[in-house]
Amino acid sequence: SRREGFSAIPDVKWEDVGGLDLLRKELDQHIVSRIKYPEKCERFGLNLEVGVLLYGPPGCGKTLIAKAVANEAGANFIYVKGPELLNKYVGESELAVRTLFSRARTCSPCIVFFDEVDALTTNRGKEEGSVIDRLVNQLLLELNGEDKRRGVFVIGATNRPEVMDKAILRPGRFGKLLYVPLPVARERCLILKALTRNRPLDASVDLDAIGRMEACNNFSGADLAALVDQAAQIALQDDLSESETIKTAHFEQAVINISPSVGPKQR
Ligand code: ATP
Numbered sequence: 001s002r003r004e005g006f007s008a009i010p011d012v013k014w015e016d017v018g019g020l021d022l023l024r025k026e027l028d029q030h031i032v033s034r035i036k037y038p039e040k041c042e043r044f045g046l047n048l049e050v051g052v053l054l055y056g057p058p059g060c061g062k063t064l065i066a067k068a069v070a071n072e073a074g075a076n077f078i079y080v081k082g083p084e085l086l087n088k089y090v091g092e093s094e095l096a097v098r099t100l101f102s103r104a105r106t107c108s109p110c111i112v113f114f115d116e117v118d119a120l121t122t123n124r125g126k127e128e129g130s131v132i133d134r135l136v137n138q139l140l141l142e143l144n145g146e147d148k149r150r151g152v153f154v155i156g157a158t159n160r161p162e163v164m165d166k167a168i169l170r171p172g173r174f175g176k177l178l179y180v181p182l183p184v185a186r187e188r189c190l191i192l193k194a195l196t197r198n199r200p201l202d203a204s205v206d207l208d209a210i211g212r213m214e215a216c217n218n219f220s221g222a223d224l225a226a227l228v229d230q231a232a233q234i235a236l237q238d239d240l241s242e243s244e245t246i247k248t249a250h251f252e253q254a255v256i257n258i259s260p261s262v263g264p265k266q267r
Contacts, residue, residue, distance in 0.1 A: 007076040007077060009070060009074060010068075015197060016068065017061060019061075023065060027069050031050060031073065031155075032072050034046065050176060051154040051176065052153075052175075052176045053155075053156045054178050057181075057220060060181065063079075066111065066155045078110060080100060080115070081115045082118065082119035085097060086120075093135040097142060101149075108151030112155070113156075114157065116157070117156030117168075118158040118164055120136055121136070140167060182220055182262055183221060183224075185212045191211075192207045201245060202246060202248070204248065206248070213255065215255045218267070222261060223258055231251045234253050235247065
């Protein structure tokens with residue numbers, strides 16, 4: 001459910017995320033441990049709440065891993081799409097940002113996830129005093145309010161880090177840049193394992209071999225999720241006759257209909 005203002009601890013576990021081990025370590029260090037052990041962090045002089053920017057091609061797990069971070073930390077999670085904060089009526093965008101952070105504070109510890117955060121950037125040749133300018137200023141105000149921000153962590157996601165506002169990429173804001181790449185073959189195998197964790201997979205299926213098939217080259221996590229869904233769908237059809245599990249043949253049939261969604265320019 002993505003009802004506006006809806007916050008809850010997400011049910012995405014680390015086991016649901018395939019690969020991305022280094023990223024996990026970074027996020028553990030910068031966010032999870034700060035939420036779990038605030039006194040320790042303070043004792044070591046780490047007072048500023050951290051903000052992270054996840055960047056990389058679409059469908060490679062930015063949203064997924066942010067939810068897993070919240071789950072691991074036992075924190076609430078608020079999902080916002082950057083463009084949804086933009087409102088042409090005077091003052092409405094600033095109000096939306098203020099309301100968002102006040103909600104986040106009331107349910108802290110809380111992670112606010114800004115999808116498509118590049119929509120909130122002033123570096124686009126827009127005139128001074130535009131809606132975006134004012135919105136970004138309000139955002140910076142909220143991110144700067146150290147005491148007020150206790151327990152509120154921000155994670156942004158973008159496919160286009162190069163258009164981001166420099167002012168927004170400072171420590172305490174979205175200052176920690178972490179790349180979420182397109183998976184390589186080994187990682188595709190790990191993602192397939194995560195995606196089939198709760199499915200009736202036939203014992204004969206070799207996920208390592210499937211992840212390494214040439215047809216899976218350049219597949220994103222989202223493409224692999226589509227592959228697993230299709231294979232399951234085909235298996236279900238078969239089930240009406242005899243199959244009770246997802247078999248290799250189902251994957252081989254499914255892969256024919258899927259092509260990489262991330263083009264060479266986005267990689
Ligand atoms: P976008 O930039 O389009 O918002 P994203 O990077 O946030 O994309 P997600 O929404 O996290 O991508 O991924 C989409 C779906 O693809 C996930 O819900 C999941 O099913 C699958 N997926 C992507 N990456 C992974 C991964 N590393 N492990 C397991 N599943 C993944």
